[in-house]
Amino acid sequence: xxxxxxxxxxxxxxxxxxxxxxxxxxxxxxxxxxxxxxxxxxxxxxxxxxxxxxxxxxxxxxxxxxxxxxxxxxxxxxxxxxxxxxxxxxxxxxxxxxxxxxxxxxxxxxxxxxxxxxxxxxxxxxxxxxxxxxxxxxxxxxxxxxxxxxxxxxxxxxxxxxxxxxxxxxxxxxxxxxxxxxxxxxxxxxxxxxxxxxxxxxxxxxxxxxxxxxxxxxxxxxxxxxxxxxxxxxxxxxxxxxxxxxxxxxxxxxxxxxxxxxxxxxxxxxxxxxxxxxxxxxxxxxxxxxxxxxxxxxxxxxxxxxxxxxxxxxxxx
RNA sequence: GCCGAGGUAGCUCAGUUGGCAGAGCAGAGGCCUGAAAAGCCUCGUGUCCGCAGUUCGAUUCUGCGCCUCGGCA
Numbered sequence: 001x002x003x004x005x006x007x008x009x010x011x012x013x014x015x016x017x018x019x020x021x022x023x024x025x026x027x028x029x030x031x032x033x034x035x036x037x038x039x040x041x042x043x044x045x046x047x048x049x050x051x052x053x054x055x056x057x058x059x060x061x062x063x064x065x066x067x068x069x070x071x072x073x074x075x076x077x078x079x080x081x082x083x084x085x086x087x088x089x090x091x092x093x094x095x096x097x098x099x100x101x102x103x104x105x106x107x108x109x110x111x112x113x114x115x116x117x118x119x120x121x122x123x124x125x126x127x128x129x130x131x132x133x134x135x136x137x138x139x140x141x142x143x144x145x146x147x148x149x150x151x152x153x154x155x156x157x158x159x160x161x162x163x164x165x166x167x168x169x170x171x172x173x174x175x176x177x178x179x180x181x182x183x184x185x186x187x188x189x190x191x192x193x194x195x196x197x198x199x200x201x202x203x204x205x206x207x208x209x210x211x212x213x214x215x216x217x218x219x220x221x222x223x224x225x226x227x228x229x230x231x232x233x234x235x236x237x238x239x240x241x242x243x244x245x246x247x248x249x250x251x252x253x254x255x256x257x258x259x260x261x262x263x264x265x266x267x268x269x270x271x272x273x274x275x276x277x278x279x280x281x282x283x284x285x286x287x288x289x290x291x292x293x294x295x296x297x298x299x300x301x302x303x304x305x306x307x308x309x310x311x312x313x314x315x316x317x
Numbered sequence: 318g319c320c321g322a323g324g325u326a327g328c329u330c331a332g333u334u335g336g337c338a339g340a341g342c343a344g345a346g347g348c349c350u351g352a353a354a355a356g357c358c359u360c361g362u363g364u365c366c367g368c369a370g371u372u373c374g375a376u377u378c379u380g381c382g383c384c385u386c387g388g389c390a
Contacts, residue, residue, distance in 0.1 A: 110350075157348080273354050275344095
């Protein structure tokens with residue numbers, strides 16, 4: 001069997017929708033292993049805030065792509081793609097069932113449709129670009145991009161510095177336009193056959209669950225987790241420390257926010273994040289939406305997933 | 318009970334010298350190819366507390382009522 005054509009079951013959904021518990025039950029039923037698709041759970045030591053599954057759950061079902069880097073190590077989609085593919089091959093080779101679970105849309109898109117062959121991030125170069133923007137005035141980088149790669153400049157808003165810098169970075173490192181890379185790649189190659197399930201709930205239901213989950217995170221020691229990370233010398237400026245919960249509690253610990261503000265902002269920002277996840281997956285043409293509004297029991301959630309025709313074929317193996 | 322202040326968008330409030338009302342926040346929609354839990358864009362009609370009066374016209378003025386918040390009892 002061609003390993004690269006092994007079908008994949010992907011369970012996605014916004015934060016706090018109920019992916020984790022249900023997918024662990026499913027993995028147990030199928031004798032499978034879970035490949036996480038979560039940009040925060042890759043960080044070692046960030047457990048409570050990133051809502052990792054428990055140690056018991058991870059003992060019961062083998063997990064991949066969790067705790068793969070320290071919070072101060074750079075990590076990005078490219079790293080994720082390589083590691084996730086490797087993990088999937090390994091799972092298939094060991095005759096287990098691969099189950100991808102997570103809410104990071106970009107990671108899932110990379111896994112299902114690949115990534116263009118661009119250069120990895122170059123932090124120093126990025127810093128130089130940012131300095132230039134600062135010294136030559138706002139709009140300078142976008143104007144530069146308009147000259148070098150007009151097609152890309154049209155698509156990237158002039159305030160979206162992060163993407164402007166990336167486009168310039170690609171041009172400088174490869175001497176080729178980002179827009180050319182994109183045209184070539186076009187997100188069309190699908191290395192795996194897959195079924196992508198997006199679990200969803202009514203906004204009011206999801207938002208209530210988000211608040212409850214954050215209350216639970218706080219009760220189980222989120223503040224201490226953040227204090228420990230800061231105590232180990234991890235800067236609040238790190239990408240990992242910009243994650244939901246981490247940046248809020250770092251702000252509180254450092255005195256920029258009151259405890260109540262930190263909590264309220266964390267809840268607000270998590271809801272906003274969930275909204276962006278909806279937007280992302282709405283545009284994902286292959287996503288099969290399964291509404292589990294009002295259902296909180298993991299076994300019941302699993303039943304809903306399993307009875308969907310697109311998922312059934314996996315279960316009947 | 319008396320005195321004062323106020324009742325305008327989900328919340329906090331601004332405003333209309335009388336001509337069908339507008340900010341912040343919350344919220345909603347969208348973008349996204351190596352920072353993606355990040356970053357970026359767009360979006361404001363609501364019995365202007367109720368009833369009556371004055372007026373061509375009232376959310377705005379007048380009267381009465383209801384409610385809220387202070388202070389005094």
